[in-house]
Amino acid sequence: MTPQSDVSLQALNTLAVPARARYLTPANSIEDLREALAFARERALPSLILGGGSNIVLSGDFDGVVIPLQLRGITCLTEQEDWVELSVAAGENWDDFVRYSLAQGWFGLENLSAIPGNVGAAPIQNIGAYGVELSSVLTSVVGLDLETGAERRLSREDCELAYRDSIFKGALRDRFVITEVGLKLSKVANTNLSYPALAAEVDASASPQEVSAAVRAVRARKLPSPAELPNAGSFFKNPIVSSEQADTLREIHPTLPMWPHNGQYKLAAGWLVEQAGWRGRSGEGEQAGVGIFREQALVLINPGRCPGRRILQFASEIQASVHAQFSVNLDIEPRVY
Ligand code: FAD
Ligand code: NAP
Numbered sequence: 001m002t003p004q005s006d007v008s009l010q011a012l013n014t015l016a017v018p019a020r021a022r023y024l025t026p027a028n029s030i031e032d033l034r035e036a037l038a039f040a041r042e043r044a045l046p047s048l049i050l051g052g053g054s055n056i057v058l059s060g061d062f063d064g065v066v067i068p069l070q071l072r073g074i075t076c077l078t079e080q081e082d083w084v085e086l087s088v089a090a091g092e093n094w095d096d097f098v099r100y101s102l103a104q105g106w107f108g109l110e111n112l113s114a115i116p117g118n119v120g121a122a123p124i125q126n127i128g129a130y131g132v133e134l135s136s137v138l139t140s141v142v143g144l145d146l147e148t149g150a151e152r153r154l155s156r157e158d159c160e161l162a163y164r165d166s167i168f169k170g171a172l173r174d175r176f177v178i179t180e181v182g183l184k185l186s187k188v189a190n191t192n193l194s195y196p197a198l199a200a201e202v203d204a205s206a207s208p209q210e211v212s213a214a215v216r217a218v219r220a221r222k223l224p225s226p227a228e229l230p231n232a233g234s235f236f237k238n239p240i241v242s243s244e245q246a247d248t249l250r251e252i253h254p255t256l257p258m259w260p261h262n263g264q265y266k267l268a269a270g271w272l273v274e275q276a277g278w279r280g281r282s283g284e285g286e287q288a289g290v291g292i293f294r295e296q297a298l299v300l301i302n303p304g305r306c307p308g309r310r311i312l313q314f315a316s317e318i319q320a321s322v323h324a325q326f327s328v329n330l331d332i333e334p335r336v337y
């Protein structure tokens with residue numbers, strides 16, 4: 001393992017932020033990973049485990065060791081008549097894995113088609129789309145506990161998966177490197193068309209492969225490809241508010257979309273950003289080169305390939321204006337470094 005020094009990260013983050021890493025050392029095996037972590041520890045430097053770089057904002061150069069995790073492999077642990085249990089290495093590309101599982105006749109991931117990034121990052125924010133979350137198929141996670149250096153298996157419950165959230169964003173943040181993800185997939189088709197935007201695309205009898213194709217088609221229509229227009233998907237999380245706050249908001253803004261969510265309410269962040277006047281708008285002056293995508297107000301775009309600092313200033317203007325108009329706090333979804 002010979003870490004490279006002073007490396008550009010621009011091609012390694014989908015916002016195309018032109019930040020640099022003090023060191024970069026890819027890990028193709030657990031041994032590589034341990035060596036890279038030791039290299040960082042010996043120099044008292046922070047480390048950043050990198051997947052596809054589709055959910056991060058680099059606010060400046062990273063004065064530490066960036067470790068692209070490239071562990072590969074898909075292992076079938078158990079196969080029964082109706083289901084399979086798999087262990088998937090963290091460096092597998094998520095969407096390649098979705099395509100592979102569908103081709104095997106293993107179902108449950110069709111609504112999660114075309115999400116960028118790697119398998120190892122999927123539990124971090126419990127990826128979700130079109131009414132399905134990773135939590136519906138995840139069985140366990142294996143990884144390195146950075147405090148003890150020991151390999152550890154976490155059960156599904158241990159992962160504390162919630163709406164775009166998990167223990168890896170909380171108590172185990174920066175403390176655990178996911179090396180394998182355990183998933184249980186069904187051999188029986190049982191599609192979920194609960195999202196109107198998806199139901200409008202296919203028949204109720206659609207196969208999982210047809211649902212996957214429909215998800216790909218809608219996403220291609222609505223979302224910018226990071227290769228053409230740098231972005232990190234939804235930049236803001238849909239806020240979860242109390243029933244009381246939801247009642248107040250509903251009275252003042254009867255068209256604000258909201259959905260019941262575990263005794264609270266989930267608000268459409270995209271609607272709030274749009275109503276505050278940001279949809280299709282570009283930053284000016286200090287924030288030139290950054291903007292909000294015209295087709296979807298939740299997506300912040302970086303056509304100017306600007307530094308993360310400028311992105312965050314632009315985002316904070318949006319957060320302030322949404323708060324001023326609706327008294328709702330918008331949190332940034334990608335992890336900021
Ligand atoms: P990275 O950006 O590389 O990393 C994200 C965070 O996870 C970082 O903090 C990193 O250190 C940490 N991390 C990564 N791998 C590991 C590991 N193995 N162990 C420990 N920590 C790790 N998300 C959704 O939920 N639903 C969507 O529908 C969706 N659509 C998107 C569409 C577009 C166009 C884009 C650009 C993004 C979208 N996202 C979506 C966000 C993103 O794709 C997901 O969050 C994805 O799981 C991030 O994977 P990644 O490998 O790129 O993670
Ligand atoms: P959409 O279908 O236009 O819906 C807009 C918002 O309304 C979404 O945030 C969604 O919440 C919510 N919503 C719609 N119907 C709902 C229902 N029946 N019940 C509960 N909530 C409902 O969204 P879109 O932008 O085209 O994205 C489609 C899907 O892909 C969404 O699930 C979205 O989360 C996911 N996606 C995520 C990212 C990301 O980076 N996180 C990026 C692109 C797309 P949810 O977000 O909770 O689903």
